[in-house]
Amino acid sequence: MTAQIELTNVNKYYGAYHALKDIELSIRKGSFTALVGPSGCGKSTLLRSLAGLENISSGTLKIAGEVMNAVPPRKRDVAMVFQSYALYPHMTVEENLTYSLRIKGVAKAERKKAANEVAAVTGLTHLLGRYPRELSGGQRQRVAMSRAIIRHPKAFLFDEPLSNLDAALRVHMRKEIRALHDRLGATSVYVTHDQVEAMTMADHVVIMRDGVIEQQGSPLELYDRPANKFVAGFIGSPAMNFLPAIGGQDGRSIILDLGLKQTIALGRTVQPGQALSIGLRPEHIELAAPGEGILSAPVALVESTGATCFLTMATTPELSVVFNGRSVARAGDRAGLNFVPGSMHLFDAETERRLPG
């Protein structure tokens, strides 16, 4: 598959502030790529650089094989959906949709036809004559999407398009955007700070922190083999537990430090005495009868949604445990815990990188 968007060694400075650091990114044609990371990590900056709204300071940016470093936005043929939707308030929905076509010089009848076609897809047909101020948040979102779709651009760029919607509508629009993407065979780059959105919608997830790409890959790759503690903690909800430990003297075990020391055998080798951080996802810890299991600890808190149960164990640091169904243990009880075999992630405590192997 060919790369639709290619960034090599891209850097971006705002004055002295280094906003993007050595970005290497290749976005496959037809893929749905999510840029995800905490607020202020440079996601919008990267997206705006793709659109041409920011100029990159160094490196190369290619769209559909052409170098676009200094090309103005209007010649890049990408469409962008803004967080605020940025609908033109003095134009009707139809005029908003067809604005780009009007600039291109498309004839009026043809513009109308295109607007009707897109509106039929996105369910805006009855709203074409309205002004943006007369629409609900969800409808505005649809107009913003439609305005991008009508252009058949080389790539769709989304900057947190769902963050102004309520939770239920957000889940709904998530599916709708992904369905539209598949239907159009488009190439999409989607910025979000919500890892659930990124994991559920994207084929390729790019995790950023402080202007650096920490890791990229398919959602399950990131979940199964996080490259460092940051990625491990960012992906998954509730967040991964991190437990301090040191490598055992035999080189095939670790000594967990949860208030009291606990030796656990490993199916792999570690350096004796090495300071480690053990990552364990809450869903990979199983409850056992008291006195059984790898370790035993008092339960601090039980929270249940009916279908799912969230336990917090009174260890230092606290351990969270998640499982489906109801909990027999109650706050104050002691419970035994087992770790799902092979579910332990080993990180160097110093560098926070995943241990090889």
Place this chain on the structure above:
Amino acid sequence: MSNVSRDRLLLAVAIILAGIYLFPLYWMYITTIKSGSEMFATPPTFWPTDPQWQIFGNVWQSRNMGRYIWNSLAIACGAVCVITVLGVGCAYVLARYRNIWVDIGLFLILMLQVLPASLMVTPIFVGFSQIGLLNYPRLAVILAIAAKSMPFFVVLVRATFMSVPQELEEAALVDGNSRVGAFFNIVLPLARNGILVSAILIFMQAFGEFVYSKSMIQAVELQPASVGLNSFMGPNTNEWNNIMAYAAIYVTPILAIFVLLQRRIVSGLTSGALK
């Protein structure tokens, strides 16, 4: 004190204050249509017994007011055009670029605003006469007014531009427009109200301008109505009704504009602040 009675009291105070402010205006109109003897009657009458409506036509004719008003209009329109064309661009730049130089520029602009016309008129007069601009006295006055009122306009219109989200412009750029195109297609229509209101305020200022016109326009046939009114009032004047008629003819159009557009003017001035 209950809410109702407090509201009534405030309303009464407001009416009294408005009355005090509006009394001179009322007195102007009422004196205009009084006869010569009624004008000096003691105690003064508050409603003329024998309104002299023909006085408007007489004054218009005898003082050749058509020419004066025409000159005022020409000067005001000229000043509004110069200020709008130059000021809109200036305000846009000041609204979109934030850095230390823009702040310094804004400070200088505001400083210009506090200098009074009577202080500025001498250096402007000398400068204009040296480059020969005084041979085109109305143009000279237009330029002087433009220099004087530009800061006011720029500050108002800048606020309007700042209320137009930058993302709209960016959306237009991504949609395929150029910066200039995005400005004319998106920003300008959205800032139209604010610009219109500011232009009307400038027009009203320029229409009544006196200091520059008085000192730079010697030829009577080029003088605006404000200077004409001034020369009407000699040291021994007693034809107050005629003078008041002149003033009434002069200000009524401005008042009418203001009353007709006051909704828009007020909303235009606050549109940046709200929302």
